Amino acid sequence: MAIDEHHITQFGDELFHAYKTATTVSPLTDRMPDMTIEDAYRIQLHMVGRRLEQGERIVGKKIGVTSQAVMNMLGVGQPDFGYMLDGMIHCDGAAIDISTLIQPKAEGEIAFILKRDLLGPGISAADVLSATEGVIACFEIVDSRIKDWKIKIQDTVADNASCGVFVLGDRMVDPRGLDLRTCGMVLEKNGEVVVTGAGAATMNSPVNAMVWLANTLGRLGIPLKAGEVILSGALGAMVPVKAGDNLRVAIGGIGGCSVRFVR
Template identity: 65%
Template structure:
């Protein structure tokens, strides 16, 4: 991957921390916040660490990058992290599950579920200059999605640099079966209902993701463009949570429905993924 990151940490430090996050992922053991251990760390440093972590997953485990996720799209999370922009992480082939899957929690640390709208691209998107309309034209379909976020930072004590370095707190994700042309409905008005064990746990709407989920994807394409990266046809893009995160544990069953799009469900069990 060609990048144009401006780092304050040395290349050796970035590799060391990237390897530490990789081990934390594989051992399901949290680490202390980087923002506390390396106060000068910048967001660019954090992206360098993230890329090292992903490189380990690709080269050591044979995973493939199949898309991206967008995080920090809601005002509440921006306020919590004291930032005014989203972040992104990479999705790999080992992270995706089908609708109705049972996910073992022993390989996760502190998982939380988010209801999202996933985009599947049919054309490349190369920023800068990508607009909402460009995103809709380049999208093959949108699908309902659960993102199961997980922090390798102990107790979710994160600042923006911590979550970026930790691949935007990505865990795994579950894609629904229904695929809809995004031009057939107004994604900003799509309503979401998330049920946990048969009771409503969260509600939201498409507008929660930067006013419109396609705005979030456009932000990602333009941000990647400045880093020398492109969104590719066939990639899956998770456009951001539509409501607050919901904690999960063994035995929980979650269902989420998106008006005009469809639903998705997931069950959490003991054992590995």
């Protein structure tokens, strides 16, 4: 049975307050074991709505839980999604104040910039590529308002898919000349390679993740809009970060992205 509107509002407000104060809350699923994923998306919308009331605007979407390993860890068979807001955007080479985050981890990803709307269901890989202006190497800095990252799928969905901030790389390229499944990723932390990966880590191709998102949102009547930035999912493991860390990611055929963390 769906949880009532009182709890939707309560949990959404809790997560918004945790975001504003860079603090954590106890896992929602510990307190409401019957919470469904649908309930969690209602909480997510309330939390995001509070940020929109503060003057932020939606600039895109993100796809999470795209690797089989993470799906297995959370006991689910599909990804999740969240909303990217303009207060999350950073440019290549940005210095991010670590005190604005709680328990951040960095992921190397491929961002899609759309030139046309996509409204599913019925969207294909060809439709995604046709609607894409270009792809950019990026960092997603995931963060959790849930204490110690003790999350089930409902917790991360409610927490806007554990969105923190994101950093867009130094150039955009046309994906139609690339095989996004085989493009390799190298992620360096303080000059040492700490993660390698490839496009196939993301549902066997980032394009497949985009198809999933367009069709999943389409069934809810939500389009992917021209001009939006869509983060298509991690190409390798998450990397914890702290003040003083310098990160760079390079993705074959696409480009690079760098970020540093300061206090």
